[in-house]
Amino acid sequence: MNRFLSKTTLFISLLFVGASAYAGGGTSITLDTRALALLPGTVVHAEITAEYQLHDTPTLSKANAGKTIDITDDTRRYRIPAQDIALWDFTVPAAGTVPPKKLVLHFKDELPAPPPKLMASVAFPVHLRITRPDGTMREYDYTFAMSILVDTPSIARCFTVYGGGKNGIGAGVLPACDWKPGKNDLVVGNPPTK
Numbered sequence: 001m002n003r004f005l006s007k008t009t010l011f012i013s014l015l016f017v018g019a020s021a022y023a024g025g026g027t028s029i030t031l032d033t034r035a036l037a038l039l040p041g042t043v044v045h046a047e048i049t050a051e052y053q054l055h056d057t058p059t060l061s062k063a064n065a066g067k068t069i070d071i072t073d074d075t076r077r078y079r080i081p082a083q084d085i086a087l088w089d090f091t092v093p094a095a096g097t098v099p100p101k102k103l104v105l106h107f108k109d110e111l112p113a114p115p116p117k118l119m120a121s122v123a124f125p126v127h128l129r130i131t132r133p134d135g136t137m138r139e140y141d142y143t144f145a146m147s148i149l150v151d152t153p154s155i156a157r158c159f160t161v162y163g164g165g166k167n168g169i170g171a172g173v174l175p176a177c178d179w180k181p182g183k184n185d186l187v188v189g190n191p192p193t194k
Helices: 003-017
Strands: 027-036 043-048 051-056 076-081 086-091 102-107 118-131 137-148 154-163 169-174
Touching: 027 086, 043 154, 086 102, 118 154, 118 169, 137 169
Parallel strands: 027 154
Antiparallel strands: 027 102, 043 086, 043 118, 051 076, 051 118, 118 137, 154 169
16 A cells, blocks of 8 residues: 555544544644743743654563653654644843743644544744843744643643743743743743744
């Protein structure tokens, strides 16, 4: 069977497997926001989107136990992008406290649990443009992800931007806004892109 037919078969299977779930009217992702330890006068522009992905389930063995498994285009079988991009723009006030904002992303259909032999996740590509009080500007690209194990009509997460991370800025899409950065944090971004 050629690749096109196998991808088409997977897509049709997903439609039938998730048909009852789709009747509910899509999946919404609500992102509460939080800004921590940023210098007053810092200007932040954040673009956040989401993408549902199906991947081959990695082969697990004692040899790769505890190791990071990369999801690459070779293991990714299917993608559904969110219908929108969430924007968060703010300037850190003199008092240092940025008011929270709710951001919402939508998928047209409810995100289904993965079919057998596949894993499902939602990836959150994030683009940040930070202008520091001294006028220097940097841009950062991050991608965060979470697993999808069951049919999912709604997701709630916290998008956080904080000072003191890699290159002076860190970010994360976290399960809740009460998470605090520390020595065991998993927030890792790429070096500035511009």
